[in-house]
Amino acid sequence: MLTGILGILAAMLVAPLLAKRLDQRAAWLLALAPLAAFLWFVAQVPQIASGVPLRESLAWVPALGVSLSFSLDGLSLLFALLISGIGTLIVLYAGSYLSDHHQLGRFYAYLLGFMAAMLGVVLADDLIGMFVFWELTSITSFLLISFQHEKPESRRAALQALLITGGDGLALLAGLILLGDTGGSWSFSTLDSQTIQASPVFPAIAVLILLGCFTKSAQFPFHIWLPNAMNAPTPVSAYLHSATMVKAGIYLLARLNPIFGGGGGWDGALMLFGAGTALLGAILAFRQTDLKRMLAYTTVTVPGQLTMLLGTNTSYGLQAFAIYLLAHSLYKGALFMAVGSIDHATGTRETGYLGGLIRFMPLTGAAVALAAFSNAGLPPFFGFIAKEFQYAGLIELGPLGWAITAVMTITNALLLTVAGIVFLRTFLGKQGRYPKTPHEVGVAMWLGPMLLALAGFALGVLSDFPEVWLIDAAVQAISYGPVAVRLYLWGGLTPAVVTSLLTVTLGVLFYLNSHRVRNALNLARALWHIKGDRLWDNLLHGIFRLAAWLATPFQHGSLQRHLALLVGVASVISLAIAAPLALHGLRDMQTSPILPPSLGSCLLTLAGALGVCFLRERIAQIAALSLSGLGLGLFFLTVNAPDVAITQIMVETLSVVFIALVLRRLPRSRRQPDTATRRALRLGIAALFGLAIAAVMLASLGRPLQGDIAEWFTAHSLPLGHGANVVNVILVDFRAFDTLGEILVVTLAALAAAPMLGSGLRPGGTAQRGFESVLLQQTLKPFAVLMLLIALLLLWRGHNLPGGGFIGALVAACGVLLVALGFGSRAAKGVLRAEPATLSGLGLALAAGAGVIGLLRGQPFLSGSWIAPGGVPLGSPLLFDVGVLLAVFGAVMHMLLRLLDEKEA
Amino acid sequence: MEIIAAITTGMLAAIGIWLMLSGNLVRILMGVVVLGNAVNLGVVASGRLGSSQAAFTTMEGVASGMANPLPQALVLTAIVIGFALLVFALAVALRAHAEHDSLIADDITREALLPAPDLPAADAGEIRT
């Protein structure tokens, strides 16, 4: 079975190619695939009819219990025969119908893809496996409906169909998952009915699955997509929307009937919705004047009847289900194809224009006649047996059954009327007005309808044949108890026969008085139809409005508001957790004594920061910022962090330089007048944030410091790291991986910022000129040299005394900065002798290389390797530090020189 | 001392955010610096502050009351990274002002939500990254 599906998939893939070469004749070749499948299924009939199902299984996702397992029993066989058989005819038909379409290849591909997916649905034994194919039918159906994609109606219809079926497909997924979990098995054939019906989630499962099935089969209230799907080319309507796709939901209901049947409201729900839909569909069908739409609405009716029959769960009802399924597919397929032929040949589908076609299209007319009789349920056609059994099954139910019988009588009467219109009005009677001269269509187009219609006739007459080989096995598969199956044309004067007679009479009456009936209906229906489709539009519209309403608060484009939200949420969350802990901490914290210098530097920092807020002049603000940074540096000094303090002060200096250089290119800005509320809000958020930060800190530092990392570092710094400056040893040895990333950040920053800071020295441009004072230049020269030397010294001694690569780099940068300010940037570049970016690259290479040394010795990355020539320990961490210096130095210089070179605006 | 540090950090953070919420690019950048300072202060304080000498060992062994070197190393990294970020932020501000001729952050960022411009015909065949 899997090979069969794969075979059709293979045909799908070659279809576009074949179509390009062979045009419409490709259809004959492509039809071989479904034909082969059909013949294979026919060959399985004897085995299945004897009650032994065929099983195949392939594991797909064992961890989830999902497998590609297939099971062929009576029900699936019936469907499979329909799908592959009608499919073959449709492929042929499509080739002829769309012979001049330039995308015919794609059409074949989608059609065959759909066929494969549909086969998968009816053959699958695994719950989720079936769902996979189910969704694939939705997708291929979308592609087919939107085939004439230039027309907006096609696109809209396709979207509608996809969303309704695909969307509720997801409800089906939920239902299937729940079913698998409660039923203890993921396979249809091994689900346990008792446990499922006894479970508390049974109603939910039932509702979800019904949702999925009803939408797929266009039951009320989800029927609105089906008439719009008629926008698809006729072969699609003939195949999908009559014989196969809408039956998918019915298939699943039937498949699950043995498990759900008899429990709770399953039966009742099916009957109610089924009957209601049926009547609605029939009435709506009657009102149409376009042949295709007429058939479309009857396609809403029949699944409704099938659903209802399933719900009856009586012996006649279930037999009627299987019979009607078969009968309907046959005559509906035939009728649709014929209508397509009519359209193709005459250019119109409107009943008002049609008439007397039998002269021009005898073969099609004959097919339509046969099909229409089966549709009308007249003996000796198969449709007649279906109708008879339908009534018999309903009557078996008692009073409820009688009520539904009445409804069904009207429905079937209307169906008969419609059938009559389709045949009589179109083919007999006086000749209509045609846009084109009508002619009989080619073989590919009348073969399908003829074969199907004849089948409908033959099965009815030779009713033994289907009984034994097809219907029996199917009925056993869908009932939860054995059912005796016996088909017959005439069973004596039963109430069913009487009802049938009544139906026929009514139908004829409706036909003869069709105008009057139509007018009567129009009065009530005027509101009805508008609601259905318009509702959908309103729904979509409403969703988009809701979406816009939700999205707008986040789409204001205001950085301020984004920031405020971010900070606000952070503060609230942190305070919520930290506040109680902070209060605890305040009381119990073992805090170190307050040192006046530290306190003083804190105050200095704060003072500087406040200065930035309140001072007006830009220079003053920069000075205040600098003061704040200095204060922080002093703080670091007072808490015995000399390296940090030096770094902070150096960075502070350079930051101020950069800020000043950039700000001189920005104009003075007007103070924005802030409304009082905004100011208050800003203040509130800022205060809240400050509180949150302080609270988190108090909470985190509430207990004494755990662990012994600090002690371990200090203990091992000299023996293993060969350095007395623990902080430096951490940076270049213990946690060198951090530093490696950090110099990468700095290099990236320089490379990113430099193009934006300045576009580099243009050939004719003038570089930054230095100060013109000779006295200043003479003083700067030795000073700069001194700084460079100090930088190297700091690098060298950093491992044991305050210093190190970072500090060295910053000092060197300051030195070269002095050269640049004093002598111009060209001189500074001369000092460097290389592109600053290249220096950074070299620095990175050195640092990474120092780490690789360890790798070459079979140790982890960044392992230290030491040699001691003459008692002086030299090792890879020192090389690493050099790399750090080069990288940071190069990066800072890169940014600085670009900034200095930019021509003044 | 940790309590003082916590209070200072909190106040600095508040000032930093106050500046960043001001809407003016220059003040935002200054706010970034202040906020960075606040965080750095917090990082150093996380190692506890009651030390009596800096983290330098000698051959004789580890003295007591030595400062916690780990947060110091961390904050060193953070300071340098913060500097790099600051310079980049300055560069972006410079460029943004050059393009938009405004220093009001919101006026600039609002433009990102305008409809996408159509690609010029001369671009056919190129991929611009």
Next chain:
Amino acid sequence: MNLLLVSPVLLPMTTFILCLLLRQHRGLVALISALGAAGLALAGLLLVGLASQGEVLAVQMGGWQATYGISIAIDRLSAAMVAITGIIGLATVLYGLRHDEAGSLASDFHLFVQGLLAGVAGAFITADVFNLYVWFEVLLMASFALIALGGGRRRLAGALSYVILNLVATLLFLFAAAMLYGATGTLNMAGLASLAATGMLGDNAQAAIVLMLFAFAVKAALFPVFGWLPASYHVAGTAVSALFAGLLTKIGVYSLIRIVTLVWPQAGLAHEVLLWVACATMLVGVLGAAAQVEIRRILSFHIVSQVGYMILGLALASPLALAGAVFYLIHHIVVKANLFFVGGLAARLVGSERLAAMGGLYARRPWLAILFAIPALSLAGIPPLSGFWAKFILVRASLEGHAWIAAGVALLTGVFTLLSMSKIWNEAFLKPHPDGTQGLRATAGPRSAWIAVAALAGITVMIGLAAGPVMDYATAAAAQLGNPSGYIQAITAQGGH
């Protein structure tokens, strides 16, 4: 082995250095960049192979004793992430291979991409909280550079938002990391995990943890702090957008998963909160997307929505849910980057990103239509593509965990995602071009771009069809996540002095 474990960082860094030193030779830079990305992908796949054998791979940087030095730990999740990073990196490099930009911008693109890859890979393999911060900074800096690359009014406007907001988030992360040290005395993830396992983590640490997770949530663009993403992702160049969309938010998600599973192994209040956040994120993201009319802005909102799914997996905390989160991560990175790439090609063909100005692509460029349809359907959760399995696992985990509302939200979001994707399909592909047939350009880009896109689509299909092995891998990864003792042991077992 030591080399292999550090190669996710070392390879991109070496490539970066080489490209930097050879900056002037554009062709050479492009070649080196492509080789480097391919190498990263290869290393990642090797790591996946090794990690599948069961043990968590770990090594200490510098050979220092565990939990004192910086550790690297690669479990199944990390290995898979590194591999995917390499693949996406390669795709990006291939997509942006040929540049006709003036001057150095071409080389700069490759430089920054390699820098980004180094940061991303580093974040995925590190087992130290501060080291995670450093790699976050690396990728952040590289992303700053990339988003502003090329300049222009609109781009800088988006870049400004991106820079400022992410800057604040990273500062919060730094602060929280230091506070975590202050409260627990360790920066090593194994150290934190063993403290948590023995119940010694302490209440004091919770505030720092929560703040740190908040910073990750900002990075991952969760509700309500996701606003920065739709304000900035769509202004960058196409290759950059795709790279961001694929990788950047996933770092946040990964960090969330890693830290939450290590410090809060039992489900608790935090997981409840995460569940609601996840639901809100899913809905707001997908509804926001429905309101957009430009391809990349629609896709940007979808990123937000899909991240919600991954956090849903984390919040449910059952083994199946975690496996779903891992599966979703893997699937989504590929699909999202692919969609951005294809969107870029489509926009280039019709000359605009606005849906109203697009059309006619289905008829005239069927291959592009297929290459769009595959990731789009996968995103919407249509079987048998990867997205279906990812959603299926999460829905099933929600239903089995009795999280009915979450399951409903997940399914509803799926419907809306389908709506969004079909909207793009209808407008950009099916609908005829508003200018008639003259609307299409001759070419959309170099051959390498098409190769990259096709390869990514192929991966999506393969994950979908071969969902069995992938699911097995994800389940094993989830088992590792759910039981941190393996992680802890692998790291602390490393010797060293």
